[in-house]
Amino acid sequence: MSIALIGHGSIGSKFNNELKKRGIPSQSIFIVESNNDLLNILRKDGHPCFDSIKSLEKYSEIINYGIIANWGPDHISSANQLLKLGCKRLIIEKPVSSNLEEVDDFEKLIKEESIFATVHHHWNYLNLIELIRNAELKYKLSNPVGVRLLGGALCLSTNGVHWCDFALEVLNSCPISIMADLDINYINPRDESLAFIGGMCSYKMKNGSFIHVSYTNQNSQSARAEIVYRHGLIEICVKGKEGKLKIYKRKEEDIKKFSDKITRHGHLDIIGEMEFVNKPTVPDVLDDLMEGKTPKVSVERAKISLKMIIGAIQSHNMNNRVQWDKIKDQKIRIS
Numbered sequence: 001m002s003i004a005l006i007g008h009g010s011i012g013s014k015f016n017n018e019l020k021k022r023g024i025p026s027q028s029i030f031i032v033e034s035n036n037d038l039l040n041i042l043r044k045d046g047h048p049c050f051d052s053i054k055s056l057e058k059y060s061e062i063i064n065y066g067i068i069a070n071w072g073p074d075h076i077s078s079a080n081q082l083l084k085l086g087c088k089r090l091i092i093e094k095p096v097s098s099n100l101e102e103v104d105d106f107e108k109l110i111k112e113e114s115i116f117a118t119v120h121h122h123w124n125y126l127n128l129i130e131l132i133r134n135a136e137l138k139y140k141l142s143n144p145v146g147v148r149l150l151g152g153a154l155c156l157s158t159n160g161v162h163w164c165d166f167a168l169e170v171l172n173s174c175p176i177s178i179m180a181d182l183d184i185n186y187i188n189p190r191d192e193s194l195a196f197i198g199g200m201c202s203y204k205m206k207n208g209s210f211i212h213v214s215y216t217n218q219n220s221q222s223a224r225a226e227i228v229y230r231h232g233l234i235e236i237c238v239k240g241k242e243g244k245l246k247i248y249k250r251k252e253e254d255i256k257k258f259s260d261k262i263t264r265h266g267h268l269d270i271i272g273e274m275e276f277v278n279k280p281t282v283p284d285v286l287d288d289l290m291e292g293k294t295p296k297v298s299v300e301r302a303k304i305s306l307k308m309i310i311g312a313i314q315s316h317n318m319n320n321r322v323q324w325d326k327i328k329d330q331k332i333r334i335s
Contacts, residue, residue, distance in 0.1 A: 001028060002062045004087060006053065006078045007070030008033045008042065009190065011093055011120075014282045015067050022286075030056060030063065032070075053081040060085040065289055067091045071191060072157070072335035073098040076106050079117065083109070089116040091289050095161045096302040098334050100310060100327070103303050110299060118288045118295035119302035123166040125281035125288075131245060131274055132170060132227065132234060139247050139272055141229040144170055146210040148226040152219035156182070156197040157309050157334035160213060163225060164305040165297070170227055173205040174304060179321045180312035184332075185217050194335045201312040213312075231255055233268055243278040247271055309334060 003019060005012055008031050019029055026046035032053050033039050039049040050056060056063065066082040068075050068090060076097045079090055096119050097103045110117050123129075135141070147167040154160055168174065182199035186192050198217035204210060225236040232249040248268035258264035288296045311327040 001064050002030060002059070003028065003065045003067060004030045004032065004053075004056060004063050004082060004085075006032045006066065006068045006082070007093075008035075008038060009069065011282075012067070012069035014280070015069060015091075015286070018282050018286055030059060032056065053078060053085075056085060060087075063087050065089050065091075067289070069093045071194065071333075072096075073194075073333045076102045079106060080109075083113070083115060088113070089289055090118070091285055092117055092119050092299070092302075094120055094302070095157055095306050095309065095334060096299060097306060098332065100303070100307060100329050103299065103306065107299050107303065116289075116292070116295060117299050118285060118292065119297040119299060120281070120285045121165040121297045121302065121305070122162045122281050124169070124297050125284040126276065126279070128166070128236075128243070128276060129169055131276055135234060135245055135247055135272070135274055136229075139232065139249060141232045141234070141247075141249065144209065144227045144229055146212065146228040147171060148228065149211070149213045149215075150221075150224040150226070151215050152221035153187075153196070153198060153217045154215050154223055155188075156199075156201070156213065156215060156312060158188075158196070159223060160197075160215065161305050161309060163223065164211070164213075164308050165302070166225070167211045168304060171205055171207065171209045171211070173207040173209055174324070175203040175211070175308060175311070176206050176324050177204045177321050178202070178308070178311040178315050178324070178327075180315040182312060182316040183217050184313070184316070187217065188335070191335070194333050197309070197313070197334070199316070201315070203308060211308075230262060231266070238278050241278050243276040245274040245276070247273065 030048045032050050043049045066087045068078045072095045149163045180201035185196050187196045188194040198215045201213045227234040235246040237244045249271050250266040254266045311322050313330045315322040
């Protein structure tokens with residue numbers, strides 16, 4: 001078994017380390033990387049190293065898996081090159097792309113050729129949704145009406161794409177329109193050509209719920225998320241590997257007193273907590289790659305959260321609300 005690892009930055013190195021933990025020798029991990037100094041270091045570790053995917057052609061018969069961990073704008077072109085080499089099982093890091101049209105074409109191709117391609121959206125590889133559904137039942141919260149995503153310089157794409165995908169699953173719905181006022185800077189320390197997106201955006205969902213995002217490039221606060229219910233709230237708190245759900249709810253007597261009217265405001269009391277482990281998900285997405293029958297996060301699914309980001313950029317550029325079916329590529333590099 002041999003694996004092509006495209007990109008050996010922060011996430012690429014994590015994949016490499018996990019593969020070695022599983023007993024896969026360096027000689028079987030083919031690395032494509034543009035940083036020549038890094039390639040020289042990796043060669044000393046026994047890796048076959050290359051500065052382009054095209055250089056892998058003579059090894060195509062022995063490469064079984066591909067891991068695409070380079071910049072977001074290069075994901076689909078890299079995936080297409082690996083497909084030409086005969087590699088039919090892929091991990092694609094988030095965001096799946098910067099371009100909706102190329103994702104559409106890629107989605108058609110993998111369906112026609114029965115390619116396994118899974119996208120690494122962190123929260124989908126944990127049991128967090130199951131824990132939330134259990135909390136909803138245990139504390140009689142009913143269905144969520146919205147999700148709030150808050151934080152500092154997280155970037156709507158870099159970190160926000162994980163949370164957008166999570167919010168879509170919590171609400172079990174898809175946006176119908178987007179309104180955004182963004183703060184787009186080029187402060188990414190890895191590559192200044194990549195946009196770093198703060199600001200505010202609001203998504204109206206098909207089932208009447210909402211997603212509100214507020215990130216700022218002037219603050220270093222880590223991510224917070226709130227799931228909103230008619231008379232309650234679940235706050236998601238994450239500190240390293242330690243995760244916790246804090247469940248809040250109005251007193252039942254207050255709800256009855258005002259005949260369930262939401263115009264009568266009430267204090268939310270904390271009524272419970274549930275813990276979860278925010279473990280690294282590289283091992284899980286590798287399990288999906290090597291053993292999964294269907295991808296945990298399909299390209300079709302990943303395209304929705306990508307479209308949320310591009311739609312927010314479009315709304316910001318137009319200074320107007322954008323309908324979901326009118327979203328178009330904005331020619332901006334995100335990762």
